Amino acid sequence: MAENEPDPDIDAARFAAIIASSTDAIISKSLDGTVQTWNPAAEALFGWSAAEMVGQSIRRIVPEDRAEEEDRILARIRAGHVVPRFTTKRLTKSGETVPIAVTVSPVRDASGQIVGASKIANDLREQIELQSGLREKTDQFTALANNIPQLAWLADKDGWIYWFNQRWYEFTGTDLEEMQGWGWQKVHHPDHVERVTNRIQEAWDSGEPWDDTFPLRRADGEFRWFLSRANPLRDDEGNVVLWCGTNTDITDQLEAQNHIKLLMREVNHRSRNMLATIRAILRRSSGLPKDELVRSLDRRINALASNQEILDGGDWSGARVADIVEAQLRHLGEDMRRRIHITKPSPVIVRTEAAEAIGLAIHELATNAEKYGALSNDRGRVDIEWEVAGEAAEEPVFRMRWNEIGGPLVPEPSRTGFGSLLIVRNVEQVLAAEVALNFEADGLNWQVEAPAGKLTVDRIERVAAEDYLAI
Template identity: 60%
Template sequence: MDRDRASGDAQLAAIVQHSSDAIVSKDLDGVVRSWNAAAERLFGWTAEEIVGQSIRRVIPEDRQDEEDAILARIRAGEIVPKFETLRLHKDGAAIPLAITVSPIRDAEGRVVGASKIANDLREMTDLRRELRESQRQFEALAQNIPQLAWMADSKGWIYWYNQRWYDYTGTTLEEMQGWGWKAVHHPDHIDRVVERIQHAWDTGEDWEDTFPLRGTDGEFRWFLSRASALKDDAGNVILWCGTNTDITEQRESNERIRLLMDEVNHRARNILATIQAIVRQTMRGADSDMVAALDRRIEALSANHDLLSDQNWSGVLLRDLVVSQVSHVGGLADGRIELSGPDHLRLQPRPAEALGLAIHELATNAMKYGALSEAEGRVAVSWSVEGRGAEAIFRMEWRESGGPPVEPPTRTGFGSVIIARNPQMALRGAVEWRPEPDGVVWTVSAPADGVVLG
């Protein structure tokens, strides 16, 4: 029996000595009786230095009352549950710890001392401090951005709004959490908004929409709203972050600009119509071909203007431009004019005007003298952007085939200016017109960043 007890004591001593937690024993006066290796590493005191000394050596002056309370409870046979506190390293540095203290009893059950287990909290304390700092930074950012902001869980249940949301809507989290936000949406838009945002929740795709929200004064203001999903490494949605940006003034400003542009465009159309009427009246009796050519060019200019004004002079799709400028000669419906090139290619306003007039002039000439004057004649119009970035080149080609033989012009007229010089200046590129055995070939090449939008 004594041998078994000795073996058990040896095992217990080995466990204590090799534990990763600091394990200390002391008598009822607080004098240290044992001090394991983990305690040496934690406090910096060796067992030889501290055993026989008061445990109060590692307790800060302002926490000595903790030791009084601990000893009182131990003498009463109580366990002191884990609590967080500070103790001192040998070099005087404060160490954050979690401590549990239990009474030690002799064979008769009398309390003769205490054992203490101390867990080092320095790493956890650093993490807590970093977390608090991150929270402060997040709060500072979230509460000071001009947008209304919110967060939702992976299913779209909104559980947090910034203060600007509450200030604007006059609501509380209890009212707004989950789908409560529908209460401040305009009834004319809510069904559309719910459908689109639910699609985002279901697919994990980014969401963007524009709609009015009701403020504390009962008035609605327009907001551009976006949300993006935060995903884990496997692509699963963790949470959603969203913002609502007030664009009411921007919308009103854009509307005023649109009204002004409509008025300017209306007056410009009237001016072109007036010029056309003046030309017809002034040149009555003059060369009919000259009058017709001038009339067509004014119409081409008007068609360009209509396309650009419909887009608020923000650019025009090249395919739409070509279609508008060849429609007067036919050929699209019966396949005699073929178009090829990216549908999404959008031109800047100035190059669009120059190219539109050139295409119109080429189409007119093809109908009168070129490929479209013959039943078997064809025209192929193509465009592309080659390369990327600052090195990208815009290219466009008008190629006729199946027409009568083409002879170089004997003189340079206004048509040549429209076909060559005007686009060359507007696009700051190279323009080539050349006759080939069965039709004209006209090409343009220019730096894409001065021609194409986006």
């Protein structure tokens, strides 16, 4: 043998050593599928030793439902074609079906004749398990991201947004093709988009967490306010690899906060007005004897308290006239209450100032009727009615009437007391009304007429839902 000429024995030994040490299952077989070689990795993968498999048909490890697959492989090998890597399943000695990746190539002799096939197989169980775990985690993330109440999104390290959760698409009525990158600017309010863009770009450039508050357009065109945040995700070296962002709808929260502020202002306003009313009561009642003063203060303050209890909805925006009247008649006995007739109560809601004035007036009228008027005997009665009237072209007018019938003759008082002030002058001033108080032979008659616009409650949607007429 010439120097440097390859030694076939050494080459064969080296090749055999490579096959024996390979972690891939390497198998050779004849053209009829008889196993000729079976390396240690094949023993480990399939469980059969080389002694058990060499000389046996390769179909021993082929599941019945894949018999035609082996036929096709052998046919391609006979035709001289390589069978590229593909995934399939094979049987182990224990009967377990294992997933593998297989590549099959033709084996030729020295003359180039195809004499068999070599097969390299890789165990895919670990890979499939990892893929399954990754798929499960991905499904869990997707389910979580799509079911949180926030709009959520992911951006690359430069701020290019490449993923939105389903909430985003449902809210905006858009798709990824329209929104990716900087497409999200389309759903921002034009008055805010430049500011938002500049601030978020500063975050992309600095790598610092970002938050902002701004309106986003819903699919139906309505803008709602969102608290938005994004945090960077960094690798082990501290480099930003992606951004995770959320948008939380805070419209209702902001409206609630504004409503609380409005209520607090109303509380302050109403408190000052109530104190002013109490001061007026004190000044007008200061000349009364002590016991009568206490009684006068007690019942009038109770009348004020009754009004506060029925202010509509608990937010002091207004009250139904029917509730005001009922609250101020509550102190009367059952017998007297039966003799008070309310003519088909008109569903009218008035503002807090008007509610207070009407309530105090009704309380005074009821108290006077109990002491001196139609309710002071066992025959008299009181008719109460109110309405909002007016032609379409005219401004609506609020009318209210208290009419006593069958009581004792009550002469018109020679002087004006605080009760008369509440019944007439206070109502005139607060409701911008015309008030008529007449002491007729059949009983006292009190009538009010006021522009309905002065009493309007700014809660039309709630009133309409309950079939009330808001004035």
